[in-house]
Amino acid sequence: MNILRSQPATKNVRLQLKEVLRVAACCAMAVQLGFAPVTLAGPASSSTKTQPVKTAPDAVLNVMQAELSRATTSLAKSQPAPYYVSYTVNDQSIVVLVGAYGSLLTNAALQRRQADVTMRVGSPALDNTHGQSRASGMTSGNLPLGDDSDAIGRVLWELTDREYKRAAPAFLNVKTNTAVRAEEEDKSPDFSKEAPQTRVGQSVTIPNFDRAAWEGEIRRLSGAFRKYPGVYFGTVALQVQNSNSRLVSSEGTAIQSPSATTRLVMEAQTRADDGMELLRVETFQAPSASGLPSEAELSAKIDKMADDLKALRNAPVAEPYDGPALLSGRAAAVFFHEVLGHRLEGHRQRDEDEGQTFTKKIDQEVLPKFLSVADDPTVHEVAGVKLAGSYDFDNEGSPAQRVDVIQNGILKSFLMSRMPVKGFSQSNGHGRNQPGLMATGRQGNLIVSSTQTVPESQLRQRLIDEAKKQGKPYGLYFDDIQGGFTLTTRQLPQAFQVLPVIVYRVYADGRPDELVRGVDIVGTPLAALTRIVTTGDQQHVFNGVCGAESGNVPVAAVAPAMLFSEMEVQKRGHSHERPPILPPPGFEGTLTTAQGDTAIPATQQPKAEVKP
């Protein structure tokens, strides 16, 4: 199962997660902070700049190469011997500021240097990472922070020793299991042969970060929620992260990959009278904090979030429905990430527990002919928006490549790591992982393009026309989504669920559009993908963090708005807890309960517009 989200997990989503985690790997794409499984802390210095990440001349890279050489030479005499060893060392400098109601909840900084030692024992045809033994290929630990070569070398040596003692017995188990189990359908090798890559000496420009100024801005922005008694919980979170990742391998690869990312997430929550949790999230991403929107723009977004929540709380609950639907560009992007993208990840084509929806559909039509899909990590920006899933080399050291997975509706390829599958023996630069986990084929920037478009301004009318054609009283317009998930294992239905937050009924008889709440889009991939009628003429971007077997990785999904002839929605499960009993602090004298507003006349409800 794979999940795509645009906010920290709500109770509702968590419940859904609990129900499915037991059966399948889980993927979460979430534009959120705190996604890294680390304890965020650090020197409480008043320094206004993040700590610089060391660059060339890189003492760390030198000691990595020296220790790798020593390890491969000495372990070559062992029996069984490793045929591949790599070290990945990732320096991270992270600052996290979280504000709520005008005060900081978290004000932390962290510096860490994490090492992953990857080892393959046996041969590329069959090694210790085969099948369920994949985790035996890696041991991780923290390295000393400075440039002390002896100390770094000693810890690498410890980790290498531990990894060999893990990988060698795992290989013997793999050999035994392979001998006693039925023959596998896909007999591809466990590891592809790739040309070594070298890119070192990359300069790192550490963006200036005025921590004290941002502490003030986060306090002020989060304080804006104090105006809204109906917003029970509102936070503003900023994460500034500078990284420098280094990879060296026994094949001769040596790659340095510096990066800098800043994310700002604003989240507001309330609860309807029936207990339904309602959530609005706004996320922003830029290479540095200076690239984020101005404080005035962010304040305006907070006001809009509060207005949306007020409207949602008073909106009727939608009923299960099957009929024409229009997805905004961002909603369509998430839809494709879940419904299609995860099913094109290479490793799913050889795992016999996977549904393998598309495994044998190469050169067959899987989408309407007017649609093409590529995953292109080499693109950095679309429609003026920086893409989160861009990189130069994947985590296995393969150069990033544009992969045209679907051309004019015809399936052409998969997203490949160095785990070959039948018919695809090489990586195409999509082997990705979070530190500490083995790489698998993953999405980077999934880009959906269309040759059958209409201007976005006409899409709403097309939805009405489609509803009339089908004799339906209304169509649904999905303006914004919070994420989604999909099941890819064959033990469960090949179903997906997309979680919208702003949904309108667009009536065929000309009544005003009506905001509704409490529905999820559901369906199965092969049926849903063929019901796309037409698309808008502009690309829209959804940036997020996607989690699956190989952990959380930043991704982007790009798509135009899409009109579907048919889409099914089901009621969303939710808590039945009442809204808070007492008014929030500061409103004791003005409100008798925490609800804080009255029903909004239809004329004041947000208007449906086809937009990203």
Added chain:
Amino acid sequence: MRSTRRTSAFLLVTLLVGATALLQTAIARASAGGDDAAKTGAADTMAAAHAAANGDPLLEALLTELDRSKAKLKMDQVARPYYIEYRVNDVDEFQAEAAFGALRENQRMHYRVLHVVVRIGDYKQDSYYNQGTGETNVLPLDDDPIALRHLIWLATDEAYKAAGQAYTEKLAALEQFSAEAQPVDDFAKEPVVTDVQPVVTLKVDDTAWKKTLEDVSGLYRQYADVQSVSASLRFAAANEYLVNSEGTVTRIGKNTYSVQLNSAAQAEDGMRLSRNPFWMVAKAEELPTRSSVMPKKCSTRL
């Protein structure tokens, strides 16, 4: 909503597990008589509680929400709470670790965690059961009254609702047994305690200590047999606040300073051998000196 708040700070919460200090109490007894006297006594007690807070913004925020909840927290079909308790752990800590002569971890952290217990029923039989055992929430680090009270308010609301459910479930569960009436009460009524001690702070020469950790873990160079060596410390100033609806107000501060050395080797027969000297003291001046931390002949002993 509850889950999300915890998401943003759940790591901080987990760090508090086991960090709760025991209260040292100075006891002041409260008198009680008939209803009027009880009301007057309660009012006097809470007035005394506010006086004891003496302008501490966190204590004031806790007492303000405590007063409000005592007076007004009531849902249809659910009894008023007979007892509300707020406990806050305000921790400022410094942790560092060095391995093989180089610093591997170096962090300073400040966090505040609130635990709210709301009890429905009475001392003899109440809602302290399953989800009725309280709610935990992270509190703001700044002393802004509204921000503090907002998060206290939310946690109290959730704790009250959870207590209501727990009480019903507990009564239903008890119906299934034919045991005699329970011989002891669910909750002990104790005298009111007022003990507001000075706030403790963390003052430590982190530069010197980091160098000591590096130096001591760097001694591996002299001992080829030592396979791994590290040195770590955790210095903390923890102020624990407790207020309850009976009128208790305490603020107890404690410092803890711990230093640990870890080294390991392996005998020729494969047996793993380790030495892990450890110091833990309450005052910085009681910490071992640099010379006493530096091990002597540790390799030989291993």
